[in-house]
Amino acid sequence: MKTLFTNARLIDPEAQTETLGWLMVENGAIAATGHEAAPQGADETIDCKGNCLAPGIVDIGVKVGEPGERHKESYASAGRAAAAGGVTTIAIRPDTSPAIDTPEALEFVKRRANEDSCVHVLPLAALTKGRAGREMTEIGFLLDAGAVGFSDCDAVVPNTKVFQRALTYAKSLGALVIAHPQEPTLSAGASVTSGKFATLRGLPAVSPMAERMGLDRDVALLEMTGARYHADQITTARALPALERAKNNGLDITAGTSVHHLTLNELDVADYRTFFKLKPPLRSEEDRLATVAALASGLIDIISSMHTPQDEESKRLPFEEAASGAVALETLLPASLRLVHAGQLTLAELFRALSLNPAKRLGLASGRLSKGAPADLVLFNPDKPFVLDRSTLKSKSKNTPFDGQRLQGKVMLTFVNGEKVFG
Numbered sequence: 001m002k003t004l005f006t007n008a009r010l011i012d013p014e015a016q017t018e019t020l021g022w023l024m025v026e027n028g029a030i031a032a033t034g035h036e037a038a039p040q041g042a043d044e045t046i047d048c049k050g051n052c053l054a055p056g057i058v059d060i061g062v063k064v065g066e067p068g069e070r071h072k073e074s075y076a077s078a079g080r081a082a083a084a085g086g087v088t089t090i091a092i093r094p095d096t097s098p099a100i101d102t103p104e105a106l107e108f109v110k111r112r113a114n115e116d117s118c119v120h121v122l123p124l125a126a127l128t129k130g131r132a133g134r135e136m137t138e139i140g141f142l143l144d145a146g147a148v149g150f151s152d153c154d155a156v157v158p159n160t161k162v163f164q165r166a167l168t169y170a171k172s173l174g175a176l177v178i179a180h181p182q183e184p185t186l187s188a189g190a191s192v193t194s195g196k197f198a199t200l201r202g203l204p205a206v207s208p209m210a211e212r213m214g215l216d217r218d219v220a221l222l223e224m225t226g227a228r229y230h231a232d233q234i235t236t237a238r239a240l241p242a243l244e245r246a247k248n249n250g251l252d253i254t255a256g257t258s259v260h261h262l263t264l265n266e267l268d269v270a271d272y273r274t275f276f277k278l279k280p281p282l283r284s285e286e287d288r289l290a291t292v293a294a295l296a297s298g299l300i301d302i303i304s305s306m307h308t309p310q311d312e313e314s315k316r317l318p319f320e321e322a323a324s325g326a327v328a329l330e331t332l333l334p335a336s337l338r339l340v341h342a343g344q345l346t347l348a349e350l351f352r353a354l355s356l357n358p359a360k361r362l363g364l365a366s367g368r369l370s371k372g373a374p375a376d377l378v379l380f381n382p383d384k385p386f387v388l389d390r391s392t393l394k395s396k397s398k399n400t401p402f403d404g405q406r407l408q409g410k411v412m413l414t415f416v417n418g419e420k421v422f423g
Contacts, residue, residue: 006047011351078395088366088421163218177228186206231243259336277325307395375417379414379423
């Protein structure tokens with residue numbers, strides 16, 4: 001089966017180009033691209049009409065409710081939401097109930113994902129048993145079972161010696177460790193970032209320095225162990241010099257940030273709106289702009305949705321008591337496009353952070369428009385405006401901070417291995 005895409009704005013994050021041309025898909029892989037006259041002999045031709053054709057988004061750090069919280073999100077609903085958002089690969093977090101910390105639990109989620117999800121699902125496993133920070137998991141067995149990385153998610157390992165041992169063991173096996181840079185004692189119980197706004201609202205707050213302190217500890221341990229390390233969310237200006245030094249010193253470190261911390265700030269909490277309660281909390285506008293600049297320069301490598309579904313009962317509470325997190329699989333692309341429309345990123349730079357860099361960090365062949373790469377593709381109109389209505393989201397949970405907001409950028413078609421999964 002040959003499918004030809006014509007009249008497409010090809011967004012190539014590897015070459016950092018945006019050109020009008022065509023792309024041929026054959027047997028689930030990209031066979032060729034070009035800018036001259038399109039070839040003949042395709043079984044199906046799709047006229048893109050000048051819209052953007054880009055590699056499908058690779059999203060690291062997606063929470064799915066199975067096992068334990070299937071009422072919040074299932075693999076079927078997460079797959080549909082991902083496809084509608086142009087996300088073709090999701091790396092799922094192990095902060096489930098119970099945690100994904102054994103080969104048996106990993107096999108369960110892999111089986112459910114293969115049965116129910118229309119996009120690629122890559123499982124992350126817990127770094128310590130029960131994400132309790134006391135005893136590391138069987139990293140070797142979990143790698144053999146298919147884990148692509150290890151993370152305790154927002155449960156920071158408080159014992160430095162335990163974390164050092166886990167990093168040493170992960171290094172010996174070549175495993176990727178994904179950490180949440182945060183000093184756990186300072187950040188415990190915090191709802192917002194410290195400052196005038198937090199004081200006026202009377203909410204428990206955490207200093208931005210907690211992120212810097214957490215990253216400093218982790219970087220010191222990386223110097224000791226040489227492990228492969230990814231910081232899931234860097235959200236403050238204070239943490240950026242430490243990240244830059246670590247990269248300049250040749251450590252195997254990458255960093256991500258969430259789409260919410262790139263496009264929202266602490267003032268969006270306004271009158272205790274719990275859909276804006278995130279972990280880490282939303283930062284100041286100065287921190288947001290510093291994070292955007294770090295992304296544009298390549299210091300921050302990856303944008304993630306940090307998709308965290310929560311039901312109405314856990315969000316419709318006083319701000320301090322409400323659960324943290326927001327769904328973002330469907331809003332990841334249109335929200336990220338705010339940075340393009342503001343002139344802070346080009347489309348090629350955006351997809352470097354959404355597709356190419358996360359694929360490279362996970363060792364995947366996707367995230368590219370090169371010959372032989374999997375035909376995981378998204379066709380979208382970057383300029384089409386719409387007002388988001390959370391009731392139309394395909395996720396089971398509807399806890400989005402973008403409800404009622406005007407966004408630009410509509411996904412038209414999504415393909416996984418050349419097969420249409422949305423549109």
